[in-house]
Amino acid sequence: MDLTEPDIARIREQFDFDRSGRVVTNNAASTQPPRQLLDLYRSLTPFYENVHRGQSDASRYTTDRFESSYDTIAGWLGAPSRRSIATYRNTTEAINAVMYSLLTEFRDGDNVVTTMLEHNSNYVPWHGLCREILPRFGRRVELRIARFDHRTGELDLDHLASLVDARTKLVCCSGASNFLGSKPPLPIVRAIADAGGYPQPTGERRARLLVDGAQLVPSSFVDVQALDVDYLAFSFHKLLAPFGVGVLYAKEHLLEQSLPFLYGGDMIADGQVTPDAVGYNGLPWKYSAGTPNILGVIVSAQALRLAVDLVGGDPTRMHFRSEDPVPGPVVRRTMDRIGEHTAHLTRRAMDGLSGVPGLRMLGGPPGTPRSPLVAFTVAGWSPFELAAELNRHGVESRAGCHCATLAHHDLGLDPPASCRLSFYLYNSNADVDRAVDAVRKVVAHRPPAPTPVGGRHRREAA
Ligand SMILES: Cc1ncc(COP(=O)(O)O)c(C=O)c1O
Incomplete structure (x- = not known):
């Protein structure tokens, strides 16, 4: 069963980012830590x-x-x-x-x-x-x-x-x-x-x-x-x-x-x-x-147990702070729930982005199995400028080659970079919609700034 909006609201209460209004959509780089883990x-x-x-x-x-x-x-x-x-x-x-x-x-x-x-x-x-x-x-x-x-x-x-x-x-x-x-x-x-x-x-x-x-x-x-x-x-x-x-x-x-x-x-x-x-x-x-x-x-290791509890992977008991074995079917249910939810968010993002003029999504079409992320380029835009603009709209993306340098070169991307949105279990439909909306607005209303020569962006890990 998919995670519902009330499930997501309950999950987000456990994370500090939720109070800051951040649209945390750079999860392929690192996810956010729930407060219980820090208390641990x-x-x-x-x-x-x-x-x-x-x-x-x-x-x-x-x-x-x-x-x-x-x-x-x-x-x-x-x-x-x-x-x-x-x-x-x-x-x-x-x-x-x-x-x-x-x-x-x-x-x-x-x-x-x-x-x-x-x-x-x-x-x-x-x-x-x-x-x-x-x-x-x-x-x-x-x-x-x-x-x-x-x-x-x-x-x-x-x-x-x-x-x-x-x-x-x-x-x-x-x-x-x-x-x-x-x-x-x-x-x-x-x-x-x-x-x-x-x-x-x-x-x-x-x-x-x-x-x-x-x-x-x-x-x-x-x-x-x-x-x-x-x-x-x-x-x-x-x-x-x-x-x-x-x-x-x-x-x-x-x-x-x-x-x-x-x-x-x-x-x-x-x-x-x-x-x-x-x-x-x-x-x-x-x-x-x-x-x-x-x-x-x-x-x-306790983060794994907490993941079970957060997504309701075991209706019979809680696993965080315990050391009992987590049964295989509970692990499977937990990961299926996370997988289904993040796949749903990714499809929603891809559907939303598909109408943006000049935007090219990289990788398979919506609906094909993929990790919960979408990387894209927009004609006339440097991915770095795009990510900076999205950040001004409160949306956290990542621009660069994401250390997938071989594939960027192989696709002939020049510069070897793309902009990426990525999702995790605490992201909501509203996060996706805000991110997609921000991309639409940025591309429609803000012409790309001229790229300064040298020092255009902070060093990106490769
Ligand atoms: C597919 C893949 N492999 C390896 C890594 C490297 O992970 P770490 O920086 O934790 O060593 C990453 C991180 O982005 C990744 O996405």
């Missing part, structure tokens, strides 16, 4: 202590909360246990962790296949590996890039299949594009990766599959075992939690067998450091070197 930080401070580093009640209390957060995250993703979960600062760091852990496994003549749809986080590390790092060790590993259909934004699966061969060690693919909105069909991508037949050190004969779930996990039900992904990365700051925590899911046997990405304290088995040998801690702590973002991880 505060309630943890009486027991503020490090984890795995003390015998006090406070340290044990915090350690228990921290460890059980891994169970919550694992359960949410359908992972078999916390042993498959590593936490990092964000998606980018999680993908880099895979890259550095696999660094020594590549053989001369191997290749990595990625796509033109990728965020730079899932392209630049592979570029760095193949073009900069491995050549310094005298190893040649090719980076191959699958195309997408310029009209629909869909990944060209035939082209992807043509790039995967017996030397493809890894396929790196976005689960949902942060620019064109397209969602590559992961079961087909999995089958293509399998068909390559690469002999992995584990004995398997197939390419591994890494999915960038940064835009997928916040608004879709994702079951890592059903999808049979080897690696999945996402960031909690796009899923209600404050900044600072990203997740890497990886199959347990891969984490067992890989080298760590970071070396140091807490990733070591008790007492097993001598001048000659170092023994690693058991999973998942082998991948948790140094003091982690303890409160951030606890609050992030």
